[in-house]
Amino acid sequence: MTTDPQPIERVSIIVSRGSLEGVYPGLIMANGARMEGIEASLFFTFFGLDAIIKKRMGGLKVSTVGNPAMHMPTLLGALPGMSSFATAMMKKEIEKLDIPPVPEFVTMIHDAGCALYGCRATVEMFHLKREDFCEEMDDIISVGQFYEKSAGAQIIFT
């Protein structure tokens, strides 16, 4: 016997990368979830933490090296200014789609009722403090707490 698929009610989205293209998918999915009435929380780990670090969140860059989908030879991508150039290009396209810059997006998602968490292990590894993070970050939590908070949710790793 088969049952009809149930609609998704909760999602927990993990952001593990700190490049612009590494951060946006998680933010877009979290915002999209809230817009559909789906409960959402975001968990930032490893370099993904840059998306909620006050001094860094506004300056995330596209990675032009080690990214075959950039269709750019690795050595060319390594030239000074290449990453900034690619970042400027992408930001322009992102703005056209009405996708906010990362700091504004983080505020919007938080205001939409999505909880934002930092990963305790990474925070300790990088010797970070609460005051390094934007106000929107709700808490620094362990993996165990993350799973607790994700009860009944789909977990999405980005």
Add this chain to the structure above:
Amino acid sequence: MATITLAVDADGNLANSSEWTEEIAREFAAQEGIAELTPQHWAVIKFMRGVFEKEGDSPSIRRLTKESGVDTKTLYQLFPKGPAKKAARIAGLPKPKGCI
């Protein structure tokens, strides 16, 4: 009370946005669990219809936040379970196409 029949699309939104009336808005709002449409609700609804008339698509949540005069938090309070989507339905418009 007069009964009218209206065509709706697959999402249950009004198929023809020009058939929209404030009475229809109140009916859709009730279906969405919003008992009373306050002046703030109406501000959002009218803003959405204005954008749709000009541009043929409903505004994104970011635009609502920036331009409708109602902030994100309030939008989610006014239209629980998805402001852009719910407000579009109440405003007699199709579900917004964009991702944001």
